[in-house]
Amino acid sequence: MPNAAEVLHRVFGYDSFRGDQAAIIDRLVEGGDAVVLMPTGGGKSLCYQIPALVRRGTGVVISPLIALMQDQVDALEALGVRAAFLNSTQNPDERRRVEAQLVAGELDLLYLAPERLSLDGTRELLDRVELALFAIDEAHCVSQWGHDFRPDYLGLSVLHERWPAVPRVALTATATAATRREIVERLDLGGAAQFVSSFDRPNIQYRIEPKNQPLAQLLRLIRTEHPGDAGIVYCLSRASVEKTAEALVAEGIPALPYHAGLDAGVRARNQARFLREDGIVMVATIAFGMGIDKPDVRFVAHLDLPKSVEGYYQETGRAGRDGLPSTAWLAYGLQDVVQQRRMIQESEGDAAFKRRASQHLDAMLALCETVECRRVQLLSYFGQSSRPCGNCDTCLSPPEAWDGTVPSQKLLSTIVRLQRERNQRFGAGHLIDILLGRDTERVRQQRHDELRTYGIGAELSEQEWRGVVRQLLAQGLLAVNSDGYGTLVITEASAAVLDGSRTVSLRREPERAAKLVKRKAGSELPEAAQPLFERLRSWRGEVAREQGVPAYIVFGDATLRGIALTEPRTRDELAAVSGVGEKKLDSYGDAVLALVRGEQPAPLAAAAASASRVPAGAVAFDDDLPPLSDDDAPPLFDE
Structure with missing residues (x-):
């Protein structure tokens, strides 16, 4: 078997692993299960892609969105990885071709939606194949505590039952302790090693x-x-x-x-x-x-x-x-x-x-x-x-914290007087009109200018009063009435504020906006490197359009920045730039070096269009079963 670090450098063009990547990969290469919580952009995909390339057989990736599978496969193929997908966007001939490649051992990675894995035909196909691992991407979809619950994920316990010797890894970018417990329970991953990376995204x-x-x-x-x-x-x-x-x-x-x-x-x-x-x-x-x-x-x-x-x-x-x-x-x-x-x-x-x-x-x-x-x-x-x-x-x-007890008492008192004296409830806008002593038609009609709280809130502006209402709602000192009209009512906790036994600390927004930081992709480059960076971006865009792939599949901005900063003159120097693997060096090396020299690169050989590209009408989930309407769509589409 190839070495994981060697695969990282040769295929992906990186010199070292980040965070828990090495430990996760070692766990899977050795045949163990893992649960991985890693922030978006933290390199989760490498945690199953590299073990799939190191171990014998094909890695199967369970992914919730078929509309993105083509881009995922394109990105891997650009690296020289043998990847494919099976989903309902393909015609029968295309599916048969991928199935033949799979059975012949010609695929390193295969992408499937959970709906497709539930089909008997798919399971019988996998029974004929040497499997390297199962990767369950976006694993929080299994949890009803999470925010993207997908019922089809509940059937993924079949992986352990039907293929007990195949290692599994469940990956997600976000999960509380409750969500993580449910992932472990529903996927039968009680014996899995858990890797929880820092959730911080400092950039x-x-x-x-x-x-x-x-x-x-x-x-x-x-x-x-x-x-x-x-x-x-x-x-x-x-x-x-x-x-x-x-x-x-x-x-x-x-x-x-x-x-x-x-x-x-x-x-x-x-x-x-x-x-x-x-x-x-x-x-x-x-x-x-x-x-x-x-x-x-x-x-x-x-x-x-x-x-x-x-x-x-x-x-x-x-x-x-x-x-x-x-x-x-x-x-x-x-x-x-x-x-x-x-x-x-x-x-x-x-x-x-x-x-x-x-x-x-x-x-x-x-x-x-x-x-x-x-x-x-x-x-x-x-x-x-x-x-x-x-x-x-x-x-x-930094915002200022201020004692909002008295304004809170004025607002809560207005609500109490309206409810107890007149059996009336109103929303925030009218309550603020009363506190500011405004002469509106509604105030006159309801004779609210006779309330003792009328006009007692002139020390705050309307915007400041709206902030008071918002923060009292956030603190549970106000509630939205269940009448469906958005009227406001007091809560049990309000009593302590009204009788003075509880103070209320509120946030005052700073008068100046937060200091802005330059964020243009090339803004931190030295001025001398900017022209080359822009030439590389322009060339990348042309190549991506010719090949029908996203620009980042050719090279990411970070890699282009590395090239612009180092100005490599030889293929060896270019290979040393992070993100330039063996396949990309072969595909684009001469063109990039020509751009560094200030020359016009020779045209690249036209890339063959993929026969399995997702058509314009593709939906975001596999619909081999009866098509889902928007009303029946998984909560990914629930608004």
């Missing part, structure tokens, strides 16, 4: 700001920090996705929508453009992103409050997979909190589901409202201790 700058004019705030982020960069903008609803994408396009920013309500062909084409073109901004619901391997996403923006810290971490982790500086930006406001609380109350889930959803939301609100380091709070959620990072908004522009 990502986390920023959360009050939502005021969200589109204007988003435009400012893109124009001032990320012009021309690829990014993802998450919205809660399909309507918001389309409206935001249209608004960005109208402002000259190349943006595309993605949500489950779009035609499957439109979704596939938009995803392909995002992966293959530079500088595209994808505006999407959470239906988009799982398994996306685009390394140069420079920012992830949320225009609505995520439902959980796990979801937020997974989504923001799609930025900066190449390790270069990137931004995770969130705008959230009072209406987000009200809406999320109401959605939980009105859901059809049982009491346990609603309690769990409320716990997830409470943790997300705590992250938004903290006056401490965002990264410390985020990592603490996953059970990891850390020190202030110096690279989040609360570190760069």
Whole structure:
């Protein structure tokens, strides 16, 4: 068997393993099982790809998204790895060809969706093959505690039952202790070694700001920090996705929508453009992103409050997979909190589901409202201790904590008086009108100018009052009434505030914005290296278009930066650059060296188009069984 370190260098072009990679690979090579928690961009794929190349037989990868399998296979083939997939996008001849390669021992890796593995024909096919390992990617999909539950993952216990001698590895980028326990239990991995890497992504700058004019705030982020960069903008609803994408396009920013309500062909084409073109901004619901391997996403923006810290971490982790500086930006406001609380109350889930959803939301609100380091709070959620990072908004522009007890008493008292004296409930807007003493038609009609609290809140602005309401909701000192209208009511905990036995500490947003950090992909390069970097990027784009693959499959930005910095003059010097393996050196070495010399590279031999490429109408899950409608789609598409 080849040596793992030799495979790492020869195939992938890296000199050393990172973190737990070596230990995980050794475990699998020796035939043991493993559960791997590693952040997005931490190198999870190498943990099963290298053992599959070292061990005898074919490694089988269970992946939730068939729409990405072609890109995963393309990336491996570009490295000289014999890889293929089996899914419903292929015609019978294509499937038979892959099956023949598999049975003949001509494949190092085979990608399958969990739905396909449930078919008797697929299991009988694997019975005829020498198997190196099973890799269960996005393993949090097995957990009902997680945020992307996929029922078909529950059937993966068959792996241990049917092929007990084949090592298994379950991998995910995000999992709390509860999710990890469920992964172990449902996949029968009680004897597996568990590897929990640091969840820290130091290259990502986390920023959360009050939502005021969200589109204007988003435009400012893109124009001032990320012009021309690829990014993802998450919205809660399909309507918001389309409206935001249209608004960005109208402002000259190349943006595309993605949500489950779009035609499957439109979704596939938009995803392909995002992966293959530079500088595209994808505006999407959470239906988009799982398994996306685009390394140069420079920012992830949320225009609505995520439902959980796990979801937020997974989504923001799609930025900066190449390790270069990137931004995770969130705008959230009072209406987000009200809406999320109401959605939980009105859901059809049982009491346990609603309690769990409320716990997830409470943790997300705590992250938004903290006056401490965002990264410390985020990592603490996953059970990891850390020190202030110096690279989040609360570190760069620390917010002020202030005693909000008296304003809280004024607001709560207004709610109590309306309910007890008049049996009335109102939302935040009208309550603030009363506190500010505004002469509105509703105030006059309801004679609320006669309340003792009318006009007693003039010391705060409307925006500051909205912050008070938002933070009291986050602290459980206010609640959204179950009447479906978003009216506010007090809680049991409110009594201690009203009688003065409990003080309320609130967060005041800093007057200045957080210090900005340059994030352009080439911004840290010496000025002298910039022209070569741009020539390499331009050449890479042309090659990617000719071959019909994403640009990062040719070379990632980090590798191009390494070439621009070192200016290799020989093939040996080029081979020493991180990310230049044997196959890529053979395919692109002469062209790259010509570019370094300032010459026009010779045209590359045209790459043969793959016969199994995912067609425009492909969906994101395997549908050999009766096709799923959007109503029946797995929660990956549940908005």
